[in-house]
Amino acid sequence: MSRARHLQPLPVPPGAGALDVLPALQRALDGDGPARIPVRGDDGAEARRLAAALAGPLTPAEDAAEDPTALVIATSGSTGTPKGVLLSASALRASAGATHRRLGGPGHWLLAMPAHHIAGIQVLVRALLAGTRPDAVDTTEGFRPDRFATAARRVLAADGPHYTALVPTQLSRLVSAGGDGLAALREFDAVLLGGAATPPALLDRARAEGVRVTTTYGMSETSGGCVYDGVPLDTAEVRVEGETGPVLLSGPMLARGYRHQPEAAAFTGGWFRTGDLGRWRDGRLEVLGRADDMIITGGVNVAPLAVERVLTAQPGVREACVLGVPDPEWGQAVVAAVVPDDTAAPPAEPDLRAAVRAELNPAAAPKRVTFLPELPLRGPGKPDRRALAALFQG
Structure with a gap:
């Protein structure tokens, strides 16, 4: 590129305030604005730490005029220097498009988790690409089933498919609480579940309650989930080394690499080495956990x-x-x-x-x-x- 583009923080407010970032997110996807690092809008110290480590001009290896870097997701940064995952606009679009094709088409999305993480901001990306206005759960007092029900009713009032994404803890709270929250959850055409391993008993209980749960596997380096219910999305590829061994992922949703790490060993030959162990079981990927765990x-x-x-x-x-x-x-x-x-x-x-x-x-x-x-x-x-x-x- 003739002139280096800058990577700038994108403070993401909690809860419903996260919707305020939609214009900046759209500009990043279109390539007519700076690349952005989503950071917590309610934690100035953490935002400054990530900005100090990751912000600044992008190098030629970190950007491309024909496919600009849109987002850099900070990961593994709870201690020490964080890594920044370089996600191009095409990678984010490929992920969102593959998700919509698997679920049954573009629809209306409810944001229920923090949007400075990949799973949350992808909810917003999918809504932008679907041309629908997302809604968000009020989480100012933590995740509460009654607040979920209130926001869900607004989304469910629109015509067309309705989707949301949760982590297992949120699903557990909704199923355990029952009432309006669970009733609203049942009405979603798909509930993506990821971010952590899901206990099979919770999954069975949720499905028995009529919740249309789809488990997801992926990470920031793959623009979010790229394997749904153990089956790769239509443009994703999965490789397991050996009968039980390391899991590798590939596809157009793959990140460019890491910020300031042009030779990162995890990205090799168009594949990302996840650090997870897995195996194929009845034609589906079963993830056995982190190798270092x-x-x-x-x-x-x-x-x-x-x-x-x-x-x-x-x-x-x-x-x-x-x-x-x-x-x-x-x-x-x-x-x-x-x-x-x-x-x-x-x-x-x-x-x-x-x-x-x-x-x-x-x-x-x-x-x-x-x-x-x-x-x-x-x-x-x-x-x-x-x-x-x-x-x-x-």
Whole structure:
């Protein structure tokens, strides 16, 4: 490009205020405005930190006149220097178009999660490309089912397909609360669910309640979800190395790379190496969790996600997060943070351990179980494993 374009912060207000960014987002997609870094509009310190690390002129390798970089999504930035994922306008459009084709056509979108993350801002991108006006849930007091119902009714009043996107914690709250929130959720033609692993028991319960849930797998580097219900979108490609091994993704929704990292090893030959482990099962991709989350206890490899699935299938368990903590005898000990349905009457720890031993193996059974009213979260809805590790080691 003859003149370097600048990357500028895009403060995104929480809740319904996020809709204020639509004009700037449209300009970024059209290429007649600066590339933008979505940042939290209610956290000035975090916005300044990301701006200091990522803002400024884009290099020739980070932009192109024929396909301008539209957004740079900050990721893995809770500690240290954040990475910035370079997303071109064509990548965002390809992702949104593939989503609409899978779901049944462009429609009306309800934003229910923070729009400075890829899952949230893609809701706005899809609405812009559909030519519809999105609405948003008021989250000034956190995510509340009654506020979801209020916003949903406004979206559902419009003719045509109706869509929203949630993280598992939000779905769990809506299903558990019942009432107007769940009733409204049932009326959406599709509810995209991603951001974190979904407990099978929650998925089964939601579908039994009549919620049209579509699980998604993807990340900022793929402009959001690119595998729906285990099946790649029509323009996405998935490769698993070995019978069970690293997952690689490709397609027109792939990012250019990382800001200030022109030779990032994760992007090679048109593929993105995710860092996740997976396998094909009955023709669908099954993600087994992060390779670096694998627990080695007494010389045995334990996949935390497999243990979480067993725990959340037990009566009285709403959510669970499993991790490994240093242990002088085992190297790492398997521990579990469990959110019970009833905090006053949690399930018996021996029963939970017995279930894991029976379904998996003795090494996978948690050495310690801690019951919490809710899991600490980071990003759009992922359990904060660092905070939980500190809790178990405190």
